[in-house]
Amino acid sequence: MTDDTSGLGFETRAIHAGQQPDPRTGAVIVPIYQTSTYAQDGVGGTREGDYEYSRTANPTRTALEQQLASLEGARHGLAFASGMAASDAVLRSTVRPGDHLVLGNDAYGGTFRLIDKVLTAWGVTYTVADLADVDAVRAAVRPETKLIWCESPSNPLLGIADLSALAGVAHDNGARLVVDNTFATPYLQTPLALGADIVVHSTTKYLGGHSDVVGGAVLTNEDEVREQLFFLRNAAGAVPGAFDAWLTLRGIKTLAVRMERHCDNAELVAEALAAHPKVAQVYYPGLESHPGHETAAKQMRRFGGMVSFRHADGEQAALDVAAGTELFILAESLGGIESLIEHPGRMTHASAEGSMLEVPADLVRLSVGIEDARDLIEDLRRALG
Numbered sequence: 001m002t003d004d005t006s007g008l009g010f011e012t013r014a015i016h017a018g019q020q021p022d023p024r025t026g027a028v029i030v031p032i033y034q035t036s037t038y039a040q041d042g043v044g045g046t047r048e049g050d051y052e053y054s055r056t057a058n059p060t061r062t063a064l065e066q067q068l069a070s071l072e073g074a075r076h077g078l079a080f081a082s083g084m085a086a087s088d089a090v091l092r093s094t095v096r097p098g099d100h101l102v103l104g105n106d107a108y109g110g111t112f113r114l115i116d117k118v119l120t121a122w123g124v125t126y127t128v129a130d131l132a133d134v135d136a137v138r139a140a141v142r143p144e145t146k147l148i149w150c151e152s153p154s155n156p157l158l159g160i161a162d163l164s165a166l167a168g169v170a171h172d173n174g175a176r177l178v179v180d181n182t183f184a185t186p187y188l189q190t191p192l193a194l195g196a197d198i199v200v201h202s203t204t205k206y207l208g209g210h211s212d213v214v215g216g217a218v219l220t221n222e223d224e225v226r227e228q229l230f231f232l233r234n235a236a237g238a239v240p241g242a243f244d245a246w247l248t249l250r251g252i253k254t255l256a257v258r259m260e261r262h263c264d265n266a267e268l269v270a271e272a273l274a275a276h277p278k279v280a281q282v283y284y285p286g287l288e289s290h291p292g293h294e295t296a297a298k299q300m301r302r303f304g305g306m307v308s309f310r311h312a313d314g315e316q317a318a319l320d321v322a323a324g325t326e327l328f329i330l331a332e333s334l335g336g337i338e339s340l341i342e343h344p345g346r347m348t349h350a351s352a353e354g355s356m357l358e359v360p361a362d363l364v365r366l367s368v369g370i371e372d373a374r375d376l377i378e379d380l381r382r383a384l385g
């Protein structure tokens with residue numbers, strides 16, 4: 001097996017990219033290099049590419065970075081301690097005081113908080129726009145705009161942005177398009193191939209896939225961005241430990257089979273909800289009634305495992321459903337093998353209350369797991385009453 005896996009299929013790259021058997025022992029699985037430091041050949045004699053200190057680089061982390069870069073079709077991958085650490089590094093390496101950025105109107109709450117509370121205090125301004133509306137994004141762009149920050153599908157309303165069109169708007173203005181690809185994963189969508197400049201992940205979600213690790217990653221083809229991110233990560237220190245990198249590396253090996261089942265189940269759940277009298281509206285890009293369905297079909301392999309819906313009887317009824325399921329566990333986060341349910345207005349998106357990112361009070365969000373779909377639908381029917 002050579003190092004070059006670029007011509008191979010997705011499932012093969014997930015298992016082999018960056019993961020050759022250990023040259024000393026033949027261990028098939030990349031070891032957890034649980035070490036902070038490395039013996040050097042001589043004073044100042046470390047060769048380029050060798051390891052010195054694990055904040056700077058660690059072999060288990062390197063394997064994860066090569067695997068992720070291969071799956072996103074990127075030249076460079078960098079792993080971080082969390083999705084927010086990855087987003088923070090991208091923001092602080094690509095915008096400066098006085099710069100402006102455009103952000104989606106249902107951005108991840110933590111990303112909104114970071115931009116709204118931390119970056120604005122540093123002299124960065126932003127405009128919130130509906131990213132599904134390319135003209136609205138173009139109108140929001142200013143001469144000092146350096147970034148368009150996009151999630152597609154978005155959270156929690158599963159909005160779809162046309163990534164090639166947004167890349168065009170960004171590039172016409174000398175700005176970059178950043179795509180948070182956490183909801184789609186590289187199995188369903190590869191934004192760099194559609195013109196995006198930087199991809200960000202919370203590997204905590206589908207990539208890790210088992211709700212047992214927090215992590216983040218950034219992928220890019222730009223050498224300059226990679227250098228700035230590498231410098232900042234080493235300077236600021238938001239690195240994942242070797243065991244966390246290893247758990248994520250292991251999770252990603254089964255990403256393709258997990259995503260197929262997540263998509264199968266989410267489609268069935270979305271259809272069952274759409275036919276239920278207590279459900280006022282279902283948000284799932286796989287439904288033909290979804291306004292972004294055609295764009296999603298053009299840029300995604302399938303439609304993902306996240307489904308949101310509005311309860312016909314209002315907020316209290318939505319809260320009762322969120323608290324009333326048995327298999328769907330009431331919890332924040334998403335993308336694990338087990339199904340989760342939550343009320344965005346009071347949980348994940350509570351910090352957006354009163355802002356342009358406020359979500360409907362009767363909204364319920366599901367992360368549809370890989371259990372038997374019949375059990376999941378029965379659980380929701382029971383809770384809906």
Ligand SMILES: *Cc1c(COP(=O)(O)O)cnc(C)c1O
Nearest residue numbers: 082083084108180182202204215
């Ligand atoms: C969870 C999440 C993040 C933040 O990632 P953490 O690993 O929790 O820091 C960013 N974007 C999206 C879309 C997410 O779902």
